[in-house]
Amino acid sequence: MLSFDDVTRVFHLDEDTSITPVRDVTMEVKQGEFVIIIGRSGTGKTTLLNLAAGLVKPTTGRVAVGGNDLARMTQKQLSVLRSEKIGFMFQFPSLIPALTVKDNITLPALFSSRKETDGIEARATRLLGILGLESKINVHPKQLSAGETKRVVLARTLINEPQLVLADEPTSDLDEKTEKEVMALLRDVNSKGVTFVIVTHSLQLVPFATRAFEMENGTLSLMRETVRT
């Protein structure tokens, strides 16, 4: 589903200074896996996720989704990939403030080549029902709590039924109870065959993973692997 083949990413800050947040990373994520990457702030987790979404190109190495090398894809192909096959949960508040919850959730459908407007509306309502947010469908993001915001972001991520979900700190800013609820939701979606790659600094999420990696100084090492029965 997602593969990193000896990927390095270097950012040049100026002529003399550069940083390498991702260094020689090789990883293969299979369909239906629930991968968690643990690491402290500044270890390159977000860059790794951006590489997986094609938001950043690797300096060396190859990143592929579904066997397609992202660096060789055109902007148009990348847009289609991001709107139809990849769901992205950002670490920062990423809902569009001017739009209602429903409009935020259905937003990715605007960029999808699949034209099913009626289906999208119904799916948005169903997702909000599953996430317990039916009453919030017409409110604006500023009226939501942190937990509700995360759930709305999750609904937006899932609206186009992606095959791969990339989540950056999906439970940050959440209390313990809400964190567990959100993770349970993610696992529930995962159980339907959707692949997850989550980066977080929270060790408490490790038990949810089929495989957990640790990221330090841009390199990745396997921490734990769980065989699901």
Add this chain to the structure above:
Amino acid sequence: MNLLRLAFKNIVGSGFRSTTIFLCVMGIAGFLLSTTFIIRGSQSSLESGIRRMGAEILIVPEGAEGKFETALLMGRPNNLWMPAENVEKINAFPGVEKVSPQIYFSSLYGSEYCAMPEMFLVIYEPETDFTITPWLKDNLGRSLDKGEVIGGSQVSVPRGEKGLTLYNQTVTLKGNLEPTGTGIDQTIFMTMETARELSRSAAGETGYPLEIPANSVSTILVKTEPGADAHKVTLDLLRETTGMFPIESPSLFGTFRTQMNSLLRGFFVLTVFIWGLATIMMAVNFSMAADERSREMAVLRAVGARAGFIFGLLLTEAGLLAAAGAVAGIVIAASVLFFLGDFFTVTLNMPFLFPSVSSIASLLAAGVSLAVVTVTLSALFPAIRVSRQELAIAMRE
């Protein structure tokens, strides 16, 4: 959801920013339109006034050309006289087909029959007239009888009254000429018979007759022969007559036209300056907004929007704001001028004729197009920058 709806929601959601740009465009479009309206209205008024007279050449007492223009243009009272024998002299002049004299008889101040502060009484000669008579034929089917008058567009009979009571004598208003925006609008035209009635009546009321100078006229309207060169006839008249001054219609209001042209040039420079400043201000506004929204746009890219969509979205937002601001500015300016046109005429001391619907429509289209193009251009570079931004960096900011 589509691009237009998303742009609209973003505009509504960004209240302060949107309001700033909206007000900016509204103010400029309103200013631009109102000044254009005033200048165009003034030009249109001059043309209408000249058309209304229907003469190619006007003969006025020598040395009174400026006063005559002011009288005709702004309805200023004037005692302009020249010997009546001039009428025959001009009539016999080569190239002249018809002549018709007019006499500026009297001025009334604060009359209840006129929307303007002053109202003028002018005597025309029905036998020779080609200004009022054709209108009477078309609209009344006959000439005016004694005790009947025709008024400019600003003259009216108050509700409940039968006619206009002038110098204790009631006359019947038989119709109103089309608006010209000049002094003609505040003028009452009557025959010599009616004028004499008024003169007598004034004597009875005040003890002094209202004087109609004997053997004098104020102006002579001249129609040239078909095929005659009006300009050449004017020059010949200028060379070969004394005590009077011929003005060719297109040259009428020359002083005022020169002032208008200077005003127009000044206005053009001022508009370009203000428009330039506003464009810079809006460009700064859009640039700041683009920085502020770079993460929001990166999110859109991350959920599948192409760079072109982001570019189009930002330009659509700018275009919608510009169109809304321009329409609002133009509608407000047009309404103010429509309801306060007379006030401007008096205050700015210039003739004004509210432009036609088609003229307003073309100005509206031009104003909105100009606003949309300018505002969109001011948003162009920020839109290019944001649509091409490095997503990972934008999301970290």
